[in-house]
Amino acid sequence: MSAKAGSGSNAVRIVGGELRRRVLRFPDSEGLRPTPDRVRETLFNWLGQELDGWHCLDLFAGSGALGFEAASRGAARVVMIEKAPRVLAALQENHELLHKPAAVEIVRGDALQYLSSSKSKFDLIFVDPPYHKGWIARLEPLLDAALHADGALYLEAENEIETLGPWQTVRHGKAGEVHFHLMRREPSQPND
Numbered sequence: 001m002s003a004k005a006g007s008g009s010n011a012v013r014i015v016g017g018e019l020r021r022r023v024l025r026f027p028d029s030e031g032l033r034p035t036p037d038r039v040r041e042t043l044f045n046w047l048g049q050e051l052d053g054w055h056c057l058d059l060f061a062g063s064g065a066l067g068f069e070a071a072s073r074g075a076a077r078v079v080m081i082e083k084a085p086r087v088l089a090a091l092q093e094n095h096e097l098l099h100k101p102a103a104v105e106i107v108r109g110d111a112l113q114y115l116s117s118s119k120s121k122f123d124l125i126f127v128d129p130p131y132h133k134g135w136i137a138r139l140e141p142l143l144d145a146a147l148h149a150d151g152a153l154y155l156e157a158e159n160e161i162e163t164l165g166p167w168q169t170v171r172h173g174k175a176g177e178v179h180f181h182l183m184r185r186e187p188s189q190p191n192d
Contacts, residue, residue, distance in 0.1 A: 012024050043182065082108065140165045
């Protein structure tokens, strides 16, 4: 992207729920690729349009598109993890502009450290890390403890993934170079 960092020219729109059509602005940042509207629409069609009462974790919040979309669709709690200071500042600004949805908690930090130290359990975890950096392999052993047995894992990657530890892909799509997956735990692998 050629936009100047912080110029506000990068934007995505929330596609559903009470915050529908609200615009999220974010700076340029290495590895930041917001989940496109079409992909988010597909994901929430797979999950069901409403996430009433769900607890969600967005490990690489970036633009905030996935986390704010989940909050817009009724999630009770959405923890958004972001490490990059400028991107974190934009998430906080968007939170303010959206009138501080109570469900949203923005945490400055590293995805690995958060998973290692958190005792929380989630119904849905979004994993959309920078590509070609080995994040998925490093996160995989820590995800099980953070996800309810009947929970779902949403994963974006540079290639198709059929299984990841105890999870198997139940829905898969491709948009440009992005492979997106909805994964569920194999029935013989309970963790609760």
